[in-house]
Amino acid sequence: MAIGQQNQTTGDDETDDADEDIVMEVRDARVQFGMSRGQAWVLNDVDMDVRREEILAIVGESGSGKSMFAAALMDAVEDPGHLSGDVTYYPRETEDDGTPSTDQIGSYDAVGDDSVDVLDMSDGELQSFRWEEVSMVFQGAMNSFNPTMKIKGHFHETIQAHNAVLDERMEHVRDLFEALHLDPDRVMNSYPHELSGGMKQRALIALALVLEPEVLVMDEPTAALDLLMQRSIISMLRELRDEFELTIVFITHDLPLVAGLSDRIGVLYAFEFVEVGETRSLLKDAAHPYTRALLRSVPSIDSDIDSMQPIEGARPDPVNIPTGCSFHPRCPIADDRCEIEDPDLVSAGEDHDAACFYTDQARSELSYILDHGSTED
Amino acid sequence: MNYYIRRFAQAIVTFVVGMFITFALYRLVPGGPVEQIMQDRIQRMQDRGQQVDTRQVAEMAEQLTGINPDQPIPISFYEWLRDIVLYQDFGESILFQDPVFDILFRAMPWSIFLSVYGLLLGFTATIAVGVFMAWHEGTKIDSGLTVFVLVMRSIPYYVAAIVMLSVLAFQWGIFPTGGRAPPAAQPGFNLEFMTGIARHAALPIASNFIVGFAGGAIGMRALSVRVIGADYLRSARLRGLSTNRILSRYLTRNSILPIYTGFMLGIAGMFSSNVITEVIFQYHGVGWFLLEAAVNQDYPLVMAAFVFFSGITVTAIMVADFTYGLIDPRAGTGATRESF
Numbered sequence: 001m002a003i004g005q006q007n008q009t010t011g012d013d014e015t016d017d018a019d020e021d022i023v024m025e026v027r028d029a030r031v032q033f034g035m036s037r038g039q040a041w042v043l044n045d046v047d048m049d050v051r052r053e054e055i056l057a058i059v060g061e062s063g064s065g066k067s068m069f070a071a072a073l074m075d076a077v078e079d080p081g082h083l084s085g086d087v088t089y090y091p092r093e094t095e096d097d098g099t100p101s102t103d104q105i106g107s108y109d110a111v112g113d114d115s116v117d118v119l120d121m122s123d124g125e126l127q128s129f130r131w132e133e134v135s136m137v138f139q140g141a142m143n144s145f146n147p148t149m150k151i152k153g154h155f156h157e158t159i160q161a162h163n164a165v166l167d168e169r170m171e172h173v174r175d176l177f178e179a180l181h182l183d184p185d186r187v188m189n190s191y192p193h194e195l196s197g198g199m200k201q202r203a204l205i206a207l208a209l210v211l212e213p214e215v216l217v218m219d220e221p222t223a224a225l226d227l228l229m230q231r232s233i234i235s236m237l238r239e240l241r242d243e244f245e246l247t248i249v250f251i252t253h254d255l256p257l258v259a260g261l262s263d264r265i266g267v268l269y270a271f272e273f274v275e276v277g278e279t280r281s282l283l284k285d286a287a288h289p290y291t292r293a294l295l296r297s298v299p300s301i302d303s304d305i306d307s308m309q310p311i312e313g314a315r316p317d318p319v320n321i322p323t324g325c326s327f328h329p330r331c332p333i334a335d336d337r338c339e340i341e342d343p344d345l346v347s348a349g350e351d352h353d354a355a356c357f358y359t360d361q362a363r364s365e366l367s368y369i370l371d372h373g374s375t376e377d
Numbered sequence: 378m379n380y381y382i383r384r385f386a387q388a389i390v391t392f393v394v395g396m397f398i399t400f401a402l403y404r405l406v407p408g409g410p411v412e413q414i415m416q417d418r419i420q421r422m423q424d425r426g427q428q429v430d431t432r433q434v435a436e437m438a439e440q441l442t443g444i445n446p447d448q449p450i451p452i453s454f455y456e457w458l459r460d461i462v463l464y465q466d467f468g469e470s471i472l473f474q475d476p477v478f479d480i481l482f483r484a485m486p487w488s489i490f491l492s493v494y495g496l497l498l499g500f501t502a503t504i505a506v507g508v509f510m511a512w513h514e515g516t517k518i519d520s521g522l523t524v525f526v527l528v529m530r531s532i533p534y535y536v537a538a539i540v541m542l543s544v545l546a547f548q549w550g551i552f553p554t555g556g557r558a559p560p561a562a563q564p565g566f567n568l569e570f571m572t573g574i575a576r577h578a579a580l581p582i583a584s585n586f587i588v589g590f591a592g593g594a595i596g597m598r599a600l601s602v603r604v605i606g607a608d609y610l611r612s613a614r615l616r617g618l619s620t621n622r623i624l625s626r627y628l629t630r631n632s633i634l635p636i637y638t639g640f641m642l643g644i645a646g647m648f649s650s651n652v653i654t655e656v657i658f659q660y661h662g663v664g665w666f667l668l669e670a671a672v673n674q675d676y677p678l679v680m681a682a683f684v685f686f687s688g689i690t691v692t693a694i695m696v697a698d699f700t701y702g703l704i705d706p707r708a709g710t711g712a713t714r715e716s717f
């Protein structure tokens with residue numbers, strides 16, 4: 001574990017030492033699309049540290065850039081999107097030198113001190129890196145399996161593509177299935193259409209973990225499931241993290257859903273993080289007007305999926321992001337300064353940053369009632 | 378009752394009804410086979426200045442066609458069908474003076490040879506080109522191939538066949554101008570005969586290839602583009618699967634599902650266009666005999682050829698139905714099926 005100064009993260013410092021063990025570091029990540037109306041920015045110079053073995057929730061409305069952030073973590077932004085900036089991955093330090101850790105199946109060049117520059121990899125390196133170090137569960141689990149192939153085939157082909165030992169991996173898959181409360185024999189021999197949505201989703205999680213990656217990125221993994229299944233998957237994720245020493249990045253539009261799951265929450269608005277903080281602190285005492293608006297629009301933690309009602313005002317347009325603070329057209333306490341200057345993320349409490357000039361004012365003037373139970377683990 | 382058995386029975390019924398309609402129509406059209414043959418003979422006898430005995434001619438025509446005009450059609454049909462089923466007796470060809478069954482039975486392998494190769498090549502090319510275009514969607518390769526396919530599609534196969542015949546066979550002499558095998562070669566497994574067969578079949582197969590290929594590639598491209606956009610393809614790529622595996626097991630496999638039935642029905646279409654191909658290349662297959670028979674009022678042979686063609690069609694549809702469940706596991710859950 002790196003021991004260093006208590007500095008908060010600053011954009012320029014590449015080897016930024018915090019007192020946390022960082023597994024992925026994202027700096028100035030930017031995704032651009034050439035559109036007929038002009039350049040669209042769907043991720044705008046975003047910084048984020050993902051700490052080892054944490055569950056980090058990334059919350060945002062649809063079209064806030066959250067899927068882009070997820071894709072950026074494994075350099076999987078689809079054409080014609082273009083990703084620039086830095087994404088650095090820090091493999092786990094092996095305790096006993098000499099023998100590589102079991103999860104280091106592939107061979108990719110480590111840059112300098114074990115850290116890996118994800119955006120600088122060759123195709124072959126990237127191919128190993130994905131799934132062996134960082135893997136992903138996509139939005140649209142219903143269609144993430146090949147409809148003409150049994151579930152088993154997906155596991156086998158993935159293991160073979162990464163030249164891993166089939167028996168050893170399938171043994172691991174059995175453990176995963178057990179942790180996910182799936183019946184291996186039944187699920188493995190089924191075609192995707194023969195499984196329920198929840199089963200498919202859990203099988204997909206197992207498929208993502210077959211090569212024992214360090215980081216699991218989940219993009220809206222529960223959006224298509226019913227509330228009960230959502231809850232049960234959420235609770236399994238915590239167990240998975242503990243059992244398999246995982247880091248989970250959980251992308252969602254549903255703030256209350258992750259309240260009981262995540263260690264930290266990052267709120268994305270208009271392709272930037274507007275608030276990042278420890279879950280309890282962020283929920284209890286949100287500093288950014290947008291986060292507060294999100295929390296206010298939640299009627300009750302026990303209501304259904306559509307609980308997040310739209311906030312007044314239009315969503316930001318990726319081609320015309322407002323100048324100054326991107327939230328100012330919808331912000332109730334915006335003033336002239338907000339229209340010109342773009343606020344940086346600054347500390348708004350312990351392990352809690354927000355990108356707003358008037359966090360104190362926001363906290364005192366914009367009220368919301370937090371439903372109880374949401375922060376109780 | 379088992380789905381397969383029911384489906385099979387259904388196919389048989391379709392087949393028999395189809396044959397009955399053909400049989401009845403052939404009889405009912407003004408100037409049916411008996412009358413046509415009678416007129417033909419009377420004409421010939423008159424030309425030769427012979428005495429015309431209409432009754433005698435009528436008897437002869439009846440014997441040739443095996444038709445008794447006084448018998449009701451359903452009963453004739455029953456007898457005709459009974460002879461076919463029990464004795465494989467389709468009657469005797471008027472033109473070739475041989476049992477029809479023997480003629481067609483000998484001709485059948487040749488037609489199947491042409492059609493199957495033409496189909497296999499045509500469909501393989503359709504799939505390969507369509508998937509290839511989709512994989513390179515939006516590039517110059519894609520638009521170039523689109524133009525090529527559209528041009529291919531707009532050339533009728535019989536025109537292509539005639540052009541190939543006149544240029545490659547008659548002018549340049551690369552291929553034989555007609556027939557099934559070199560007349561001098563000893564039939565059997567010898568090199569001369571085998572290469573002879575291949576060279577004789579080359580142009581007809583090329584023409585059938587055009588039938589099988591035409592147009593399908595554009596549709597295949599569209600289907601593949603849809604599959605390329607699917608979540609499971611993206612997931613497969615990120616999981617690090619090789620391009621080969623993605624192309625075969627993911628892309629091709631899933632994009633052929635919607636056109637699979639079309640392919641099977643294409644078999645039937647292929648056999649019917651094969652009639653013209655065989656005539657152009659003087660290739661003595663079932664199609665060639667059908668046309669000869671039709672032109673010469675060889676009624677038993679025409680009917681038997683019809684049986685052959687409707688048999689192929691019904692079988693193709695049935696096979697398409699039966700095998701669809703094998704290539705698309707989801708088909709088994711459909712409301713129209715109960716087995717699987």
Ligand code: SF4
Nearest residue numbers: 325328331338356357
């Ligand atoms: S900076 Fe201004 S506009 Fe932006 S959130 Fe804060 S108060 Fe609102």
